[in-house]
Structures are given as structure tokens and as C-alpha cells.
Amino acid sequence: MASRPSAGAAVPAEERELLSAEDVARTVARIAHQIIEKTALDSGGSHVVLLGIPTRGAPLARRIAERVSAFTGVRPSVGALDITLYRDDLRKQPNRPIEASSVPVEGVDDALVVLVDDVLFSGRTVRSALDALRDQGRPRSVQLAVLVDRGHRELPIRADYVGKNVPTARSEDVAVRLTEVDGTDSVLLRRPASGRREDSGAEDGTGEATNEPDPGEVGPAGKEQ
């Protein structure tokens, strides 16, 4: 951390826990319940395929599937859909490693596909996932589940299932940690070391997301400044 001459001591990067391990488990369970309700997959509804977007969407999809199967006895198909090769910003970044995709053998044709990701931000990842999905087949419909919606959409995309809405500044960073990848479960909000914030991101229209607001919701955007 660079030392700062002003303000006496260096201002460290702030880090606040948005969701604890228990919160993550509860949120995953709630999303599972919502998926069951909306897709009616336990009462002869649709064939549901949960496709996680690597890195952390993939274990999330597996967890949601596990919950759904525990609640209903019906196990939805699970897979992973890597979108690296479909990104629209490949030329603006150093090379990214490609991660494994695993689409269930029965494919996605005529299935109800639920894309699963950890954080919904600009919406570009989801757009890439929709492109990637199109090359896999033709689902009957596609829905989106995310653990955290942090706003700042750049494309007309919204989630069908949201674990938690979090107003953020663009300069902030939402870090989702999952045991399968990081050894621990939590969601952190990191502020940059300077403490400066360019804009507040609560203006996006995530309010229409299907879930009820979480009691642990971060305060209104005014708090950001």
C-alpha cells in the first residue's frame, strides 16, 4: 500500500462484509426456492438446466441445484458455460485463460436454462453467455440468477433471481468468495484505498428484481458520498 503524505496515516482500502457464510447459504436456498416456484420444476413443469458461468458461477449453480433437489427431490441438470471466447473486451485486455465448459449431455434444446453468476454488473458477461448459449442449442427460455446485483448496467439485461441488491460505486469492488474456489464463503465490498468515489451506482433499475429486499440491504446511495 502506498503511503500517503496527507491525512496523517495512509488510508487503507476499506473492506466490508456484505454477506457472511450463513448469509450465502441462506441466499442460495432462497434462490433455489424462487426457481422452484417460478419454473414449477417439481410439478411436471419444464426441464431445467442450471448453467454456471465460471469461475464462481459454476459452483453456485451446483449449490443451487443441490438445494433444489433437497427441497423437491427433483434434480435439475447442472453445467458450466465459459464465456471467455465470446467476450466483447478480449482485445482490450491481456489474454485470459479459457475455463472448462460442461453442458449436460442431453443439451439445452427446449430446456429452461437458468444462467448463474456471482455478480451482475455491466451485463456484458450475461450478453456473452447468451451468445455462447446460442451456439449450444435453442433453449425454450433463458433466465438469470445472480448472488449479488451491484448495478451499473450497460446493457438492457436484468436478473430473474437476485440474492442481494447492493448499491455500489463503480470504483468499488464486490468480491464473492466461495469455498470451492477460495476456501471460504463470503461477499465483501471493497473501497479503493483513496476513499474517493466518482459516482454512486444506485440509480440503476434493479428494484424490479423478483426477490424482496433483503433486511441486510446497504443503505441508500446517499451513504456513498
Place this chain on the structure above:
Amino acid sequence: MRHLLTAEELDPDTASAVLDTADMLKSTLLGREVRKLPTLRGRTVITMFYENSTRTRVSFEVAGKWMSADVVNVSASGSSTGKGESLRDTARTLSAAGADCVILRHQASGAPQRIAEWLDPTGTRVVNAGDGMHEHPTQALLDAATLRERLGDVAGRRIGIVGDLLHSRVARSNTHLLRTLGAEVVLIAPPTLVPEGVRNWGVEVTHDLDSQLPGLDAVMALRVQAERMHGGFFPTEREYSVGYGLNAARTAKLPEHAVVLHPGPMMRGTEIAPRVADSARAAVEQQVRNGVHVRMAVLYHLLAGEENTA
């Protein structure tokens, strides 16, 4: 990676990254209805082949097309080279015409290196698809990919390369890459087909194939390159075959798990017997299939990333 000119210059991390990407591309495309990825949309790849080739040219073309690049093929016979244009002018012309990447096969060792120097200021990437008796790095990569699939890992394995080492860019590239990846390489050839300076490659060289066979995890038969042999390397093809051809009796001496590779085109009956070439041990078609994925991976590493501002 800016250009891919030799296998010698690949460090272990880069080589493994390319092989991992190839694996991922292969599994991504497996069983898919649409075998095309949008990754290199709007990129132009020009293949320029001054020597004959089936598999290398085709697999580069397929690789480019599966990544949605626009692929243009130029052959020496149909181009202005026939009118006397220099290599440098041809290369600059292709770059000016919009090539993001030039894939070159040339009979002169070092030609891709020269083109890379000439084109460096333009940002056009260069891939060596075989230069003279020097290197053929994508062949080495696809062989390594095949060995990884068949043997699990290359590190610690003992790989024999048999045959016309003198004229073989495949032998040179494979030796470098396999050693980089941690394999033990033994070169096996008649004394007349061992290149000068081979002692500096840091590998074992022997003239006796039969004694090596039981200790090998893989054996690669090289093509006898009649077009580069102007006299007297061995008395007859028959005699070569007796001493160094892979036949059923020889492959029976290999361990159960050992793989037989051949870069193609195969001269059946000379360096490899038809029965061996068509056996389950042989990975010749798997090598070709992997060639497409490895070349996709190379194009991905050269062209997909950050816009180059040289």
C-alpha cells in the same frame, strides 16, 4: 507471445498455457452443433505456403475459420513470387493488405524470423508453419498435446524420435519442446542422418533402435524426406526400413502403454509399416485432430488479447 517462430523459444509456462487453451477449445467444441467461436471475428489471417502441405495448411485454415477469423490462402505458385517479387515485398504487401497474422511455410530455414523482423513495426504477427530444416513449432505443440492426452503428462516420460533427423524440422522442434516440458528425449538414426551439432541439443543420440524400444513411453517415426535427399544417405529404402522402420515386431517390444506418433505424410512400408500405422497404438489421426485445436490456441494467444501498439 508476439510471434511463434520456434519451439526453442517457448518457455514452459507459455507452452503449457497454449496446450491448456487447446484442451479447453477441444472440450468446448466437443459435440456442439455449431463448431464456430466468435473470438477472432474481424481478424484476418493469411497463410503463405512456399512448400507443399496438406495437413498444416488445412488445419491452420480450419482453425482460423472455427475462430471466425477471415482466412486467405496464398501459395507461391499462384502469387507474384512467380513474377520475381522478393519475400520481403510479398510479406509487406500481405501486411498492408490487412493481415493481422501471417502464417508462413518456407523452404529456407529462418525465413519466418526475417519476416517477423520486417513486419514487426506493422504489428502483424508471424507464425512459422515450417521453415526448411529448422523448426515447425505448431507440429511440436500438437505432438505434445497428443502425448498429454495419451500419457497423462509429458514430464518424466521418455520419448524416442526415429529417422531422418538431419532434414527434420519436426525432430528439432519436438526435441526442444519436449525437453522444455520435462520429457527425456532420445534421438535414433543412422549415422548419416544425424545432424551436425546434435550434441549441443542436450539429448541422447543412438544408432540402435531395438535396444531403446522397451524403455520408451512414445516413439515418433519421421518421414524419410526424399525431396531433401540428394544422394547417398542410405543404400536403399529397404535397408532403411530393416534398420529403422517401425514394424509390428518392433512395436511389440514397446511397453503396453507406449504411443506411436508420425507427423505425416506417412511413407507406409518405409519408416512405418501399414499394420503399425493403423494400429490402436498409433495416434496419427489424433495428431491431426489436435493440430486444429492447437493452432486455434496459437491464434488465440497471438490475436485475441490486448491490441498491440508496437
